[in-house]
Amino acid sequence: MLEARDLTVRLGRRTILDGLDFLAHPGEVTVIVGPNGSGKTTLMRALTGEIAAEGRLSLDGTDPRGLRPWELARRRGVMAQFAGLAFPFTVLEVVRLGAEAGGQSGDAADARAGAALRRVDLEGHAARLYQELSGGEQARAQLARVLAQVWEPEGPEGPRWLFLDEPVASLDVAHQLQVMDLARDYARAGGGVIAVMHDLSLTATIADRVVLLDEGRAVAAGPSEEVLRSAVLEPVYRCRLDVIRLDDPPRLIVTPRPGTATLAGAAPGITASATAG
Amino acid sequence: MVAIAEAAAPTAGDRRQRARRTTLGLMVLTLVAAWASLATGAAEVSLAEALGRLARGEPLTLHQQVVLMDIRLPRLATGLLVGAALAVSGAVMQGLFRNPLADPGLVGVGAGAGLGAVTAIVLGGFLPASLAALTGTYTVPIAAFLGGWAATLILYRVSTRAGRTSVATMLLAGIALGALAGAATGLLVYVADDQQLRDLTFWGLGSLAGASWTKLAVAGPIMLTAMAGTLWLARGLNGLALGEAAAAHMGIAVQRMKNLAILAVAGATGAAVAVSGGIGFVGIVVPHLLRLATGPDHRFLLPNAALLGASLLVGADILSRSVIAPAELPIGIVTALLGAPVFLWILLRRRGVLDL
Numbered sequence: 365m366l367e368a369r370d371l372t373v374r375l376g377r378r379t380i381l382d383g384l385d386f387l388a389h390p391g392e393v394t395v396i397v398g399p400n401g402s403g404k405t406t407l408m409r410a411l412t413g414e415i416a417a418e419g420r421l422s423l424d425g426t427d428p429r430g431l432r433p434w435e436l437a438r439r440r441g442v443m444a445q446f447a448g449l450a451f452p453f454t455v456l457e458v459v460r461l462g463a464e465a466g467g468q469s470g471d472a473a474d475a476r477a478g479a480a481l482r483r484v485d486l487e488g489h490a491a492r493l494y495q496e497l498s499g500g501e502q503a504r505a506q507l508a509r510v511l512a513q514v515w516e517p518e519g520p521e522g523p524r525w526l527f528l529d530e531p532v533a534s535l536d537v538a539h540q541l542q543v544m545d546l547a548r549d550y551a552r553a554g555g556g557v558i559a560v561m562h563d564l565s566l567t568a569t570i571a572d573r574v575v576l577l578d579e580g581r582a583v584a585a586g587p588s589e590e591v592l593r594s595a596v597l598e599p600v601y602r603c604r605l606d607v608i609r610l611d612d613p614p615r616l617i618v619t620p621r622p623g624t625a626t627l628a629g630a631a632p633g634i635t636a637s638a639t640a641g
Numbered sequence: 642m643v644a645i646a647e648a649a650a651p652t653a654g655d656r657r658q659r660a661r662r663t664t665l666g667l668m669v670l671t672l673v674a675a676w677a678s679l680a681t682g683a684a685e686v687s688l689a690e691a692l693g694r695l696a697r698g699e700p701l702t703l704h705q706q707v708v709l710m711d712i713r714l715p716r717l718a719t720g721l722l723v724g725a726a727l728a729v730s731g732a733v734m735q736g737l738f739r740n741p742l743a744d745p746g747l748v749g750v751g752a753g754a755g756l757g758a759v760t761a762i763v764l765g766g767f768l769p770a771s772l773a774a775l776t777g778t779y780t781v782p783i784a785a786f787l788g789g790w791a792a793t794l795i796l797y798r799v800s801t802r803a804g805r806t807s808v809a810t811m812l813l814a815g816i817a818l819g820a821l822a823g824a825a826t827g828l829l830v831y832v833a834d835d836q837q838l839r840d841l842t843f844w845g846l847g848s849l850a851g852a853s854w855t856k857l858a859v860a861g862p863i864m865l866t867a868m869a870g871t872l873w874l875a876r877g878l879n880g881l882a883l884g885e886a887a888a889a890h891m892g893i894a895v896q897r898m899k900n901l902a903i904l905a906v907a908g909a910t911g912a913a914v915a916v917s918g919g920i921g922f923v924g925i926v927v928p929h930l931l932r933l934a935t936g937p938d939h940r941f942l943l944p945n946a947a948l949l950g951a952s953l954l955v956g957a958d959i960l961s962r963s964v965i966a967p968a969e970l971p972i973g974i975v976t977a978l979l980g981a982p983v984f985l986w987i988l989l990r991r992r993g994v995l996d997l
Contacts, residue, residue: 450740
């Protein structure tokens with residue numbers, strides 16, 4: 365279980381996370397949503413230990429901030445939103461870096477890298493240079509690298525965790541589905557998945573649990589049907605949102621109503637814009 | 642057919658085999674260069690005959706002893722170590738700054754080390770006697786190391802914000818550091834006496850002509866230790882290629898790794914500058930060629946860079962001794978003549994403008 369209590373992050377005089385509570389269970393996909401600047405990526409970076417945060421933090425009973433980097437690397441993998449590469453590594457070499465970080469070496473690392481590449485539909489691209497891939501292919505290669513690092517969803521220390529910051533934003537729809545299936549499979553096999561996402565419909569498709577952030581606080585948390593409701597979302601996103609329920613298979617479509625955004629420093633709340641629109 | 646394709650699939654994109662073969666090839670190249678270096682020179686000496694004598698357990702003739710053991714061998718050893726140290730420093734620095742254009746000679750680290758060495762030569766007489774006795778013959782290499790270390794540290798602090806290194810800032814800061822160190826060096830040259838001036842001339846262009854066992858006994862262990870230290874950096878530098886955050890997520894103690902890298906670069910560059918002056922372009926050309934041939938994996942890049950740097954510098958030294966024999970060209974001129982065009986070629990081959 366990943367638990368944060370009273371998590372606070374300040375950058376200079378600005379408070380980015382303001383006493384935030386967060387909970388995620390292994391076996392589930394937890395998706396963090398919220399408008400720009402609500403603190404999603406900062407929360408992710410605080411949870412993964414990338415930036416310092418005040419408050420309590422517990423990864424399956426231990427404070428991750430007390431673990432050595434290589435111990436932490438065996439327990440969780442992190443796919444960041446943007447990852448440049450300084451030198452011309454091949455796709456296989458990039459993914460193998462992940463396998464090596466997960467403790468594999470030699471042929472075992474190669475085998476795991478190959479398996480991870482198959483999992484993201486890049487097996488035919490192993491010999492290409494990473495820098496020559498398209499943006500979406502690079503994102504999948506990065507996911508393969510992270511997956512190769514924490515390949516087994518459960519390890520000797522307990523469940524392993526995948527942190528994914530906008531994992532599907534740059535992908536075409538088929539690969540979006542593939543990546544979401546991958547995340548769900550990882551959770552079903554006992555691992556924990558924590559993702560930051562913008563697309564609320566995709567969030568509804570994949571999330572077992574949704575955490576909604578606004579101005580550095582978690583304003584709602586729970587199953588998709590509870591959090592992804594117009595009444596909950598609209599004050600946070602400051603526009604009208606229609607939530608449509610489809611039955612076969614059951615899923616939610618969350619879509620903004622055109623002309624209802626109330627962003628430009630105007631009246632807070634939805635009512636004013638509703639009359640204007 | 643399918644089975645073969647599947648069996649071959651996991652190794653596609655794997656360049657380790659090629660890198661290992663390259664290591665073997667470079668070992669042979671280094672031996673050939675070493676042999677050629679011992680066999681080349683103004684004095685007539687038969688290397689085969691000398692080796693035959695040694696093999697039979699007979700002492701060398703006085704002529705062989707002087708030419709081979711006292712002149713050519715220390716020069717060869719210095720060339721090998723300095724070449725390896727410069728190439729490894731370049732590769733580590735490029736990994737640290739995440740950019741193939743970082744080179745200790747280009748971004749002011751060499752100039753900083755040079756300033757340290759010149760300061761020690763010119764002002765060494767003013768050291769308190771107790772401190773001078775303590776540092777002894779190590780004074781110049783230590784000063785060069787400190788100069789290189791300070792320059793690397795300043796450069797890193799100036800060009801890195803929140804874990805990201807700006808290349809433009811780094812190159813500009815390098816120019817400023819180089820100019821500053823150059824000006825300070827110029828001031829010291831102005832106040833130097835005749836004997837010191839003779840010592841100093843040799844810094845400007847870089848040369849192995851001053852090589853001796855005494856100098857090597859001091860600088861050699863520093864270069865060897867620094868290069869051995871880089872063996873622990875290889876995995877970290879690989880991770881750093883993905884960025885500092887990704888490296889940390891992959892279990893690398895990034896800050897410790899960076900400190901070690903800066904120490905190693907300063908040690909290797911400082912000691913190299915202390916024995917041979919400023920020799921440019923080895924640190925940028927060697928790693929670049931190797932990345933093209935076998936990829937950027939630092940576990941192979943660093944040892945291969947040591948071998949190629951060593952043989953390249955020994956080869957350049959042979960050229961510098963034979964082109965206008967019996968006089969000799971400063972080796973810095975040879976490496977610049979060979980290296981600067983390669984550097985321009987690297988810039989031309991880059992697809993974008995320099996805005997990383």
